[in-house]
Amino acid sequence: NAGVTQTPKFQVLKTGQSMTLQCAQDMNHNSMYWYRQDPGMGLRLIYYSASEGTTDKGEVPNGYNVSRLNKREFSLRLESAAPSQTSVYFCASSGGQNNEQFFGPGTRLTVL
Amino acid sequence: RKEVEQDPGPFNVPEGATVAFNCTYSNSASQSFFWYRQDCRKEPKLLMSVYSSGNEDGRFTAQLNRASQYISLLIRDSKLSDSATYLCVAGGLGGTYKYIFGTGTRLKVLA
Numbered sequence: 001n002a003g004v005t006q007t008p009k010f011q012v013l014k015t016g017q018s019m020t021l022q023c024a025q026d027m028n029h030n031s032m033y034w035y036r037q038d039p040g041m042g043l044r045l046i047y048y049s050a051s052e053g054t055t056d057k058g059e060v061p062n063g064y065n066v067s068r069l070n071k072r073e074f075s076l077r078l079e080s081a082a083p084s085q086t087s088v089y090f091c092a093s094s095g096g097q098n099n100e101q102f103f104g105p106g107t108r109l110t111v112l
Numbered sequence: 113r114k115e116v117e118q119d120p121g122p123f124n125v126p127e128g129a130t131v132a133f134n135c136t137y138s139n140s141a142s143q144s145f146f147w148y149r150q151d152c153r154k155e156p157k158l159l160m161s162v163y164s165s166g167n168e169d170g171r172f173t174a175q176l177n178r179a180s181q182y183i184s185l186l187i188r189d190s191k192l193s194d195s196a197t198y199l200c201v202a203g204g205l206g207g208t209y210k211y212i213f214g215t216g217t218r219l220k221v222l223a
Contacts, residue, residue: 031209042155042215043199050209056212090155099144099204099213104154 001027004104006091012110013081021107023077023091030075031094033058033101034066038088043090049074081111118204118214126222129190129217133217135200136182144204145176147185150197150216159185159198190221 004025013019025032033048035058045058049068063085065077074093078085088108092101118135125131137145145162161211162183164173171184181201197218203211 031204033209035213040215043213045210048209094209098146098161099209100158100161101156106155112158 004091004093004102006089006104006107008107010038010108012112013078014084014112017081018077018079020078020082021091021109022073022087023075023104025074025091025093025094025102025104026072027095027102028071029095030071031099032068033092033094034064034074034076035090035092036060036085037085037090040076046076046089081109083111085109086111093103101103114214115212116200116214118198118217120215120217122220123206124220125190127190127192130186130188130189131190131219133185133198133200134182134221135184135202135214135217136180137200137202137212138181139202139212140178140181142202142204144202144211145174145183146201146211147172147174147183148199148201148213152197155201156213166205166209177220181203186211188217190219192223195219195221 007022030051034046035043047066052071091104094101147159148156149159150156164176171188175184197216200214
């Protein structure tokens with residue numbers, strides 16, 4: 001039971017390049033989330049998917065797109081990376097009685 | 113005003129001490145509350161959910177005060193391994209899945 005997995009763990013991009021961050025969960029959770037974490041800013045919600053087939057914008061969606069591929073997988077795409085997107089990205093899933101969120105190990109992204 | 117506010121600390125306490133953190137939230141419609149622990153360069157991990165009646169898990173006690181809109185976490189008999197950043201979370205407004213995280217309170221337990 002791996003929980004929430006993310007790939008890659010680290011990535012360096014040049015401005016303008018694109019990439020997709022992958023996330024998968026094996027807890028049969030309906031809801032999945034993408035956050036970014038920056039020093040002094042805390043975790044900020046980029047997009048979330050309440051259930052398979054639905055996605056909604058969070059607090060900071062600009063510059064990102066998401067795909068809920070199936071119940072297990074939720075990917076985050078940067079179409080044209082900018083230095084302001086340098087951050088640590090966390091994927092999470094939630095379920096259960098209290099809808100607690102469980103996080104993946106994160107992707108450290110640097111955009112030069 | 114931030115939707116969820118925490119004192120960033122650091123709180124430096126000796127081993128064995130009792131330490132308490134408070135967190136305030138601005139949206140009175142918030143329905144669900146949690147405390148997470150985050151170690152340096154790691155993902156947040158759920159410490160405990162917070163219930164209206166208060167709840168305890170070993171050395172950790174969480175309280176919710178809806179009237180004053182704050183959540184507290186009490187750690188008794190602090191261990192060196194408790195050193196981490198503690199994140200307060202509020203949300204679930206209107207049955208949604210949006211949760212707001214505080215920026216965290218740093219705790220250092222000293223030998």
